[in-house]
Amino acid sequence: MAIDRNSNVFTFGFAIALVIVVGSTLAILVTFLRPYQEKNAMDKKMISILGAVNVEANRENAQELFDQYITDSYVINARGEIIESDIPAFDIDKKKEYKDKTIAVEDRIFPVFIADREGESYYIMTMAGAGLWGPIWGYAAVGRDLSTFYGVRFEHQGETPGLGSEINSYDKFQKQWEGKKIRNEDGSFHPMLVSKTPADPNDLYAVDGITGGTITSKALEEMVNRTMAVYTLYFQSLSNESVE
Amino acid sequence: MSAETVEIQLKQPKQRLFSKKNRKLITDPLDDDNPVTIQVLGICSALAITVQVEQAVVMSFSVLFVLVGANWIISVLRNIIPNRIRIIVQLVVVAFLVIVVNETLKAFLPDVSEKLSVFVGLIITNCIIMGRLEAFAMGNKPWESVLDGFGNTLGYAWVLILVAFVRELFGSGSIYGYPLFEKMGLYNFGYSNNNMMILPPMALIVVGLIIWAQRARNTKLIEQ
Numbered sequence: 001m002a003i004d005r006n007s008n009v010f011t012f013g014f015a016i017a018l019v020i021v022v023g024s025t026l027a028i029l030v031t032f033l034r035p036y037q038e039k040n041a042m043d044k045k046m047i048s049i050l051g052a053v054n055v056e057a058n059r060e061n062a063q064e065l066f067d068q069y070i071t072d073s074y075v076i077n078a079r080g081e082i083i084e085s086d087i088p089a090f091d092i093d094k095k096k097e098y099k100d101k102t103i104a105v106e107d108r109i110f111p112v113f114i115a116d117r118e119g120e121s122y123y124i125m126t127m128a129g130a131g132l133w134g135p136i137w138g139y140a141a142v143g144r145d146l147s148t149f150y151g152v153r154f155e156h157q158g159e160t161p162g163l164g165s166e167i168n169s170y171d172k173f174q175k176q177w178e179g180k181k182i183r184n185e186d187g188s189f190h191p192m193l194v195s196k197t198p199a200d201p202n203d204l205y206a207v208d209g210i211t212g213g214t215i216t217s218k219a220l221e222e223m224v225n226r227t228m229a230v231y232t233l234y235f236q237s238l239s240n241e242s243v244e
Numbered sequence: 245m246s247a248e249t250v251e252i253q254l255k256q257p258k259q260r261l262f263s264k265k266n267r268k269l270i271t272d273p274l275d276d277d278n279p280v281t282i283q284v285l286g287i288c289s290a291l292a293i294t295v296q297v298e299q300a301v302v303m304s305f306s307v308l309f310v311l312v313g314a315n316w317i318i319s320v321l322r323n324i325i326p327n328r329i330r331i332i333v334q335l336v337v338v339a340f341l342v343i344v345v346n347e348t349l350k351a352f353l354p355d356v357s358e359k360l361s362v363f364v365g366l367i368i369t370n371c372i373i374m375g376r377l378e379a380f381a382m383g384n385k386p387w388e389s390v391l392d393g394f395g396n397t398l399g400y401a402w403v404l405i406l407v408a409f410v411r412e413l414f415g416s417g418s419i420y421g422y423p424l425f426e427k428m429g430l431y432n433f434g435y436s437n438n439n440m441m442i443l444p445p446m447a448l449i450v451v452g453l454i455i456w457a458q459r460a461r462n463t464k465l466i467e468q
Contacts, residue, residue: 005323005324005325005326005327006326006327006328010326011326011328011329014324014325014326014329014333015326015329015332015333018333018336019336022336022337022340025340026340026343026344026347029344029347029348030347033347033348033350033351036351036352037347037350037351037354040350040351040354043354044354059354160292160295161292161293161295161296161299162295162296162299162412162416162442163295163442211439211442212439212442212443
């Protein structure tokens with residue numbers, strides 16, 4: 001061969017050329033695919049939000065159903081007060097916010113979506129946390145009493161398949177949340193228990209965790225309770241207004 | 245270790261695409277030279293994703309694409325890759341293919357992508373891929389390397405899917421998500437799922453049983 005492929009010059013040259021070819025190919029590919037991916041992510045978010053009020057949507061009709069069912073949205077702060085936000089409620093990325101250590105816990109903001117289904121209004125809440133391998137997040141809806149779960153949707157990025165990943169299964173995990181409560185009779189916040197041992201089905205504040213997925217279950221419990229404590233503050237102010 | 249990779253190809257008459265020697269590239273890894281049960285490679289992913297058959301199938305397809313693609317690219321480049329950085333070059337090619345698959349799926353098949361996202365890291369670290377690139381593609385022609393990639397993925401896939409089948413059936417009572425035992429009414433007779441089956445160590449035990457069965461059948465595999 002004319003060139004010595006083991007010379008330093010060739011080795012460096014090859015490495016540089018390889019990196020340039022691979023890097024630029026990937027850069028072009030990702031730039032080209034970005035708009036499709038963003039649309040998919042938005043559709044997915046709408047499907048999850050609608051899922052919390054048990055509206056089954058797919059990627060084709062997500063936008064249409066979202067416009068039909070979600071009548072209002074606004075933003076609250078960590079003290080449960082409605083605020084004027086530069087970012088629209090739908091664009092709030094709770095996952096990013098949770099990961100961003102420069103945002104103090106008391107500066108976090110929370111979107112509220114109002115869904116109207118068969119004449120009933122539901123409040124949809126958004127949450128994010130850290131699972132075993134990566135982020136977990138979810139949406140939960142409460143009905144008129146501002147305490148009873150109407151439906152929940154949990155998602156994850158990379159929990160163990162067949163174990164922790166089951167948090168996104170409706171039949172195996174999410175269904176049991178329906179009818180559970182987040183507030184005591186007096187309106188104060190009551191933490192939820194995601195139990196390692198089988199939970200009493202009549203217990204309004206406990207659900208079964210996932211067998212073999214204890215760390216994910218406990219992470220989910222932490223996420224739910226941390227977020228619900230904030231939304232409960234907002235619900236208390238709502239209840240007080242309606243009493244007065 | 246000698247830096248020079250041995251070139252197996254000598255001057256030989258033009259071979260047919262599926263000559264006997266080429267067919268062996270596909271059939272050998274299924275049994276005599278199976279990457280999982282004989283070479284004991286790719287065990288990490290065999291533990292992690294064999295709880296359900298569906299995931300094992302998705303994983304097999306992803307490995308198929310990446311291994312065949314990487315084998316081909318490395319084989320095409322084999323005469324100009326500098327020996328001292330060949331492992332890094334192989335890694336870059338594998339990582340490149342994995343990212344291409346992942347990004348493309350995310351854009352056009354988002355639902356499949358969600359299932360697959362878990363495995364991306366596992367594919368890059370799958371020893372079978374690096375093993376085949378280093379042991380085969382660096383010293384063989386592109387077409388043979390593609391066949392070798394096919395053969396090894398099939399050898400990997402059947403073990404993976406068999407283990408997943410056993411674990412899903414006895415661990416969750418279902419096959420490919422279909423609740424078989426529930427439909428058969430087995431639970432009414434007091435049967436309950438074996439929760440041990442969904443824990444990772446059981447994958448090792450099932451792989452061990454497969455190795456046992458394989459060597460009992462094919463005695464030339466038994467080491468003296």
